[in-house]
Amino acid sequence: MSDLSDRTLTEAPAPASSRHVDAGDEGYSKDLKSRHINMIAIGGAIGTGLFLGAGGRLAGAGPSLAIAYAVCGVFAFFVVRALGELVLYRPSSGAFVSYAREFMGEKGAYTAGWLYFLNWSTTTVADITAAATYAHFWSMFTDVPQWVLAFIALAVVLTANLISVKYFGEMEFWFSLVKVAALVIFLIVGIWLVATSHEIGGHTPGLSSITDNGGIFPSGVLPMLLVIQGVVFAYASVELCGVAAGETENPEKIMPKAINSIMWRVGLFYVGSVVLLALLLPYTEYSSDQSPFVTVFDKLGVPGAAGVMNLVVLTAALSSLNSGLYSTGRILRSMAVSGSAPKFTGLMNKGRVPYGGVLFTAAFGVAGVGLNAWMPGEAFEIVLNLASIGILGTWAMVMICSLFFWHRAKNGLVERPSYRLPWAPYTQIVTLVFLVTVLVLMWSDGGVGRTTVMFLPAIAAALVGGWFLVRGRVAEIAASRD
Numbered sequence: 001m002s003d004l005s006d007r008t009l010t011e012a013p014a015p016a017s018s019r020h021v022d023a024g025d026e027g028y029s030k031d032l033k034s035r036h037i038n039m040i041a042i043g044g045a046i047g048t049g050l051f052l053g054a055g056g057r058l059a060g061a062g063p064s065l066a067i068a069y070a071v072c073g074v075f076a077f078f079v080v081r082a083l084g085e086l087v088l089y090r091p092s093s094g095a096f097v098s099y100a101r102e103f104m105g106e107k108g109a110y111t112a113g114w115l116y117f118l119n120w121s122t123t124t125v126a127d128i129t130a131a132a133t134y135a136h137f138w139s140m141f142t143d144v145p146q147w148v149l150a151f152i153a154l155a156v157v158l159t160a161n162l163i164s165v166k167y168f169g170e171m172e173f174w175f176s177l178v179k180v181a182a183l184v185i186f187l188i189v190g191i192w193l194v195a196t197s198h199e200i201g202g203h204t205p206g207l208s209s210i211t212d213n214g215g216i217f218p219s220g221v222l223p224m225l226l227v228i229q230g231v232v233f234a235y236a237s238v239e240l241c242g243v244a245a246g247e248t249e250n251p252e253k254i255m256p257k258a259i260n261s262i263m264w265r266v267g268l269f270y271v272g273s274v275v276l277l278a279l280l281l282p283y284t285e286y287s288s289d290q291s292p293f294v295t296v297f298d299k300l301g302v303p304g305a306a307g308v309m310n311l312v313v314l315t316a317a318l319s320s321l322n323s324g325l326y327s328t329g330r331i332l333r334s335m336a337v338s339g340s341a342p343k344f345t346g347l348m349n350k351g352r353v354p355y356g357g358v359l360f361t362a363a364f365g366v367a368g369v370g371l372n373a374w375m376p377g378e379a380f381e382i383v384l385n386l387a388s389i390g391i392l393g394t395w396a397m398v399m400i401c402s403l404f405f406w407h408r409a410k411n412g413l414v415e416r417p418s419y420r421l422p423w424a425p426y427t428q429i430v431t432l433v434f435l436v437t438v439l440v441l442m443w444s445d446g447g448v449g450r451t452t453v454m455f456l457p458a459i460a461a462a463l464v465g466g467w468f469l470v471r472g473r474v475a476e477i478a479a480s481r482d
Helices: 003-008 034-044 053-089 095-104 106-135 146-161 165-196 221-226 228-234 240-247 251-280 292-300 305-336 355-374 379-410 426-445 447-454 456-481
Strands: none
Touching: 034 165, 034 240, 034 251, 034 305, 053 095, 053 221, 053 228, 053 240, 053 251, 053 292, 053 379, 053 426, 095 106, 095 240, 095 305, 095 379, 106 146, 106 305, 106 355, 106 379, 106 456, 146 165, 146 305, 146 355, 165 251, 165 292, 165 305, 221 228, 221 426, 228 379, 228 426, 240 251, 240 305, 251 292, 292 305, 305 355, 379 426, 379 447, 426 447, 447 456
8 A cells, every 4th residue: 555545544633724635636527517427327327238239138038138227227326326425525636546545545646547448448349339339320321331431430539538528528418318308308208109009110019019029028037137247338338527626616515416417317317228129029039239229219210219219329339439448548647747658648638638647648549449340249248358357356445445534434533424335345245246247147158258357367467567567657756745
């Protein structure tokens, strides 16, 4: 642990004014408003994992996918609630990396940061792959190579992301508004179709779509358990509002409301949407190469409806890409100022955007363009599984930081805010057990899932090797501040 962590164990609790100060939080503007944070929280819970990933998972697990979404949603809420408590204790653009630095030392911050980067650098590839896949829905783009469309998506979002956090907030506000409006319309139309038994593509919606096609578990319970690894990816952005808290005024007022609303959004948008999809069409009608929402409207035969929904899911992919570039830029800067990330990733432009970190993440997106050129059919699933490793690691670090924080509060060394993670420390422990269980399920799945788990030793070795490369610089920077 760092010297700071060792000292904190023996000293009396510090007043709020003398709490841990992270140099990585300096230089940011406070241009994100309440409406931005609220919609970012919504957007973080609605992404390509639902709009694109749900199709293949419905085809594999059937209606039981709704159960998987509900279970993963509960643990996602625990994670973001734990992060919310830390944010209320001390808002930081470095988020869990900054908290890991305070409670676990520089090694913890280094590990948390690079696991998060693994998450979003691979998610960036997933997002541009999804965007290219959606674009192929329209005939005008059918003959355009998938890698070209992926490159265009990356270039457009990267350019917009580098302007300022205000523009990022505005884009996310409208992106999220489009996603929410589309899902609300789908829920309304879907409920009406079920209530009126309106025929869709030769099928009559209702419970018969489930009961006549194998029930809730058409292939058994195991497929539902195995898709959990992919479902976790759907919630990959829930922590984004915690990162954004460092660039907003009055987070103490804004954050609790935004975080608390995530739970009902999960129930309504994720679980509700999957239940409706299962009621509208037999699970065998869905596939991994088309959004399930597009499938429904396409079979419904409403002129232009499928195209409009496809535009919405394309927006979701670009929104996720935009969020990933934003968050990794802030996380990398927090690491760069302590020496655990390349120095250039800490550079900021006149718009107070850490452009070095944003460009560094975008460079991996360019590698993803190459993956789309080499393996266009498998690109999404490959990076989805790698991203899941990063997500599991990030969530685990958040809960470990929360455990450290709870332990220090219990010993009277820090003061917990009134907004707290309920049932601590059992909530953290159960969530960590769940994350380990997901890894076991990935291994049990075989194929790409098992191959992904087999990457863990290589990832651990890379983290250890990287630490030996940067530890000298980290110690030098820490000494200069003491």
